[in-house]
Amino acid sequence: MEKDKTNAMRLLDAKKIPYESFSYPPEITDGEAVAARLGEDARTVFKTLVTVSGKGEYAVFCVPVCASLDLKLAAKAAGVKSIAMIKQRELEPLTGYIHGGCSPVGMKKRFKTFIDESAQNFPQIYVSAGRVGRQIKLSPRDLAAYVGAVFAPLTADEAQE
Numbered sequence: 001m002e003k004d005k006t007n008a009m010r011l012l013d014a015k016k017i018p019y020e021s022f023s024y025p026p027e028i029t030d031g032e033a034v035a036a037r038l039g040e041d042a043r044t045v046f047k048t049l050v051t052v053s054g055k056g057e058y059a060v061f062c063v064p065v066c067a068s069l070d071l072k073l074a075a076k077a078a079g080v081k082s083i084a085m086i087k088q089r090e091l092e093p094l095t096g097y098i099h100g101g102c103s104p105v106g107m108k109k110r111f112k113t114f115i116d117e118s119a120q121n122f123p124q125i126y127v128s129a130g131r132v133g134r135q136i137k138l139s140p141r142d143l144a145a146y147v148g149a150v151f152a153p154l155t156a157d158e159a160q161e
Contacts, residue, residue: 007096008105008130012138017146019138022126026133029100031065038126038135042066043118045126045135048102050091050111053080058094060113060147062104062127067116067155077114077152103130104147113149115140120151 005013005021012019024037035042046062049069053059059078063069075083088099095107104113104127119125119140127143129136144151 006103006106006130006134008103008128009136011106012136012146015146017138017142019136019142021129022135022137024133024135029132034135035065035126040126044122044124046115046119048097048104048128050086050095050102051078051083052086053078053083055080058086058111059083060104060107060111060149061154062113062115062119062143062149063154064116064118067118069154070156073152073154073156074114077150077154078112097128097130098132101128101130101132101134103128103136104143104149105136106130110148113147114152114154115144115149116154117151118155119143 028034031047032042035045043064045065047065049061051059061069061074071083092098124137125140126135126137
């Protein structure tokens with residue numbers, strides 16, 4: 001079924017990390033709509049966001065698609081005074097991924113990576129497979145171990161989202 005594996009999938013295969021791959025129409029760009037298409041709780045589908053600190057250090061954050069990254073909590077987790085989202089045009093040259101298809105797995109360089117602590121509430125979560133229209137479902141602990149991520153509180157009260 002999956003003859004066109006993404007680089008993220010090949011990297012996970014090489015380390016024998018179990019995952020499932022899912023496709024959806026690439027014109028669906030809203031994370032909550034992706035979750036609905038997959039028939040999943042939006043709290044289990046994570047978006048990958050890339051930030052830059054005031055000192056020019058990059059960091060990657062994975063948060064549920066139904067929540068927003070709290071920049072103060074993110075800066076605290078990363079141990080910096082402040083952070084901001086990178087400009088969309090900077091994403092591909094920096095990570096190798098385009099907006100809507102950014103995966104925490106297989107970026108050009110390894111950056112400090114943080115996953116919202118809520119991921120630990122689920123046996124498996126979804127993240128981008130590195131291409132628009134593709135998702136991978138895997139254990140949040142396997143993902144964190146592979147990318148060297150730390151679980152941290154990263155979102156404001158999700159009940160308000």
